Amino acid sequence: MTDSKKPYILISNDDGIYSNGIKALAKVAAEFGDVVIVAPDRQQSAVGHAITIETPLRYQKLVIDGKYEAMAINGTPADCVKLAHDQLLERKPDLVLSGVNHGSNAGINILYSGTVSAATEGTVLGYPSIAVSCTDYDNDADLTACKEAARKVIAFVLDKGLPKGVTLNVNAPSGEFKDIKWARMADSRYVEEYEARKDPHERPYYWLTGKFELLDDSTDADIHLLNEGFATVTPIQYDLTDYELIRKLGDQDL
Amino acid sequence: MTDSKKPYILISNDDGIYSNGIKALAKVAAEFGDVVIVAPDRQQSAVGHAITIETPLRYQKLVIDGKYEAMAINGTPADCVKLAHDQLLERKPDLVLSGVNHGSNAGINILYSGTVSAATEGTVLGYPSIAVSCTDYDNDADLTACKEAARKVIAFVLDKGLPKGVTLNVNAPSGEFKDIKWARMADSRYVEEYEARKDPHERPYYWLTGKFELLDDSTDADIHLLNEGFATVTPIQYDLTDYELIRKLGDQDL
Numbered sequence: 001m002t003d004s005k006k007p008y009i010l011i012s013n014d015d016g017i018y019s020n021g022i023k024a025l026a027k028v029a030a031e032f033g034d035v036v037i038v039a040p041d042r043q044q045s046a047v048g049h050a051i052t053i054e055t056p057l058r059y060q061k062l063v064i065d066g067k068y069e070a071m072a073i074n075g076t077p078a079d080c081v082k083l084a085h086d087q088l089l090e091r092k093p094d095l096v097l098s099g100v101n102h103g104s105n106a107g108i109n110i111l112y113s114g115t116v117s118a119a120t121e122g123t124v125l126g127y128p129s130i131a132v133s134c135t136d137y138d139n140d141a142d143l144t145a146c147k148e149a150a151r152k153v154i155a156f157v158l159d160k161g162l163p164k165g166v167t168l169n170v171n172a173p174s175g176e177f178k179d180i181k182w183a184r185m186a187d188s189r190y191v192e193e194y195e196a197r198k199d200p201h202e203r204p205y206y207w208l209t210g211k212f213e214l215l216d217d218s219t220d221a222d223i224h225l226l227n228e229g230f231a232t233v234t235p236i237q238y239d240l241t242d243y244e245l246i247r248k249l250g251d252q253d254l
Numbered sequence: 255m256t257d258s259k260k261p262y263i264l265i266s267n268d269d270g271i272y273s274n275g276i277k278a279l280a281k282v283a284a285e286f287g288d289v290v291i292v293a294p295d296r297q298q299s300a301v302g303h304a305i306t307i308e309t310p311l312r313y314q315k316l317v318i319d320g321k322y323e324a325m326a327i328n329g330t331p332a333d334c335v336k337l338a339h340d341q342l343l344e345r346k347p348d349l350v351l352s353g354v355n356h357g358s359n360a361g362i363n364i365l366y367s368g369t370v371s372a373a374t375e376g377t378v379l380g381y382p383s384i385a386v387s388c389t390d391y392d393n394d395a396d397l398t399a400c401k402e403a404a405r406k407v408i409a410f411v412l413d414k415g416l417p418k419g420v421t422l423n424v425n426a427p428s429g430e431f432k433d434i435k436w437a438r439m440a441d442s443r444y445v446e447e448y449e450a451r452k453d454p455h456e457r458p459y460y461w462l463t464g465k466f467e468l469l470d471d472s473t474d475a476d477i478h479l480l481n482e483g484f485a486t487v488t489p490i491q492y493d494l495t496d497y498e499l500i501r502k503l504g505d506q507d508l
Binding site: 043045046047048049050051052053054056057058059078079082083085086087108110111112117120124125152153156163165166180181182184185187189192193194196197203204205206207208220233234235236237238239240241242243245246249250254 | 297299300301302303304305306307308310311312313332333336337339340341362364365366371374378379406407410417419420434435436438439441443446447448450451457458459460461462474487488489490491492493494495496497499500503504508
């Protein structure tokens with residue numbers, strides 16, 4: 001039974017329920033309230049906002065780090081948040097967190113990120129939601145900066161709330177950070193994406209590799225600030241309508 | 255060998271390469287140029303912007319409807335467009351199409367849609383890109399309206415181009431439509447999402463069902479216009495930054 005006077009905090013991720021990042025985030029969240037972890041039972045990176053329609057979902061109860069109530073789900077990050085909301089939690093959460101992801105979710109990576117999509121799903125369902133990612137991909141990376149950035153942003157959101165439809169996307173370097181700054185999503189993309197190989201039967205196959213390309217030189221872009229050693233907070237929203245273009249083209253016949 | 259003077263049009267989808275929708279879209283596209291189909295080898299609905307990192311991708315060459323050059327990929331819609339761009343096509347496409355999806359991709363569905371994500375991936379890679387969906391989920395639905403809507407929007411885009419970073423998301427009813435209109439993404443969500451069942455061993459499992467809820471009464475919202483019998487075109491963009499909130503909060507310390 002959770003204490004209904006304390007914030008109830010749902011945590012998910014895309015690296016899977018046994019990752020170091022989710023433990024680090026649970027530890028920070030527990031400073032603010034009661035924690036419940038509902039996360040994929042295995043690695044789900046780059047699944048974006050995928051949801052599971054064709055197969056049923058199940059949960060398995062666990063205790064993470066000897067103290068955090070947890071459920072492992074055979075689904076995607078967005079599935080975890082949906083199922084927790086609709087079926088698994090004893091009461092509605094006050095906050096949804098996702099991460100700490102092992103790897104940056106800045107710039108174009110936001111589009112492919114399961115971590116960010118779990119938080120966005122929290123926002124769609126009406127909860128203040130925050131995604132947290134570390135720029136270092138190593139599962140054993142030093143998450144000190146991420147924990148400190150998460151602590152600041154959680155305190156901010158629990159104090160001031162978030163407008164409807166907004167998710168905060170937080171990135172931080174491994175180790176220390178200079179300061180934490182508001183940032184926009186940097187214009188960026190991947191080039192030279194696949195390595196072509198031949199199998200033992202001389203048939204071609206392709207591995208995704210991808211060379212990241214920053215197309216954005218503005219000083220308030222998330223990737224620029226991360227490269228300078230800052231942690232970043234990018235407010236993102238899921239109404240993808242390009243209103244400016246509608247205003248511009250709206251009177252043109254199709 | 256394609257004729258380099260004619261537009262070269264890449265088509266993908268999320269219902270899989272054998273769906274009726276992709277054939278319908280290929281037929282319309284062939285009125286404008288040379289068509290190549292690169293699509294998932296099986297149903298991939300609701301995979302969002304998932305991409306495949308952990309396993310290699312392969313293609314299988316096919317001919318669809320006895321005339322369209324095609325490659326079936328063991329991946330997601332976004333994978334198909336990425337791999338086509340980077341490895342499979344003999345030249346860069348002039349246009350990327352995705353669909354016709356069997357099922358609406360209006361309102362919140364845009365977030366989960368593999369169809370829309372294939373088109374968005376086309377935009378990320380720098381190509382004018384259009385997603386087309388039919389509000390009827392039936393594989394045998396009458397796609398007359400979708401084909402006519404696609405025809406108008408393809409003509410518009412080949413004539414006028416599209417600004418950088420913009421994807422056009424087209425929806426149409428089955429059968430006929432009144433007119434085609436610019437529209438915004440309707441505020442909407444799913445409620446009562448999972449049906450809880452017990453397996454033969456009395457263990458719980460959950461199927462996604464979902465009751466769609468329209469939260470938007472504005473007359474220029476896509477779902478509203480579709481309900482009125484119009485086809486809709488929504489320009490969407492993938493810079494998710496909430497610039498208004500940055501302006502509002504940007505001077506507040508975190």
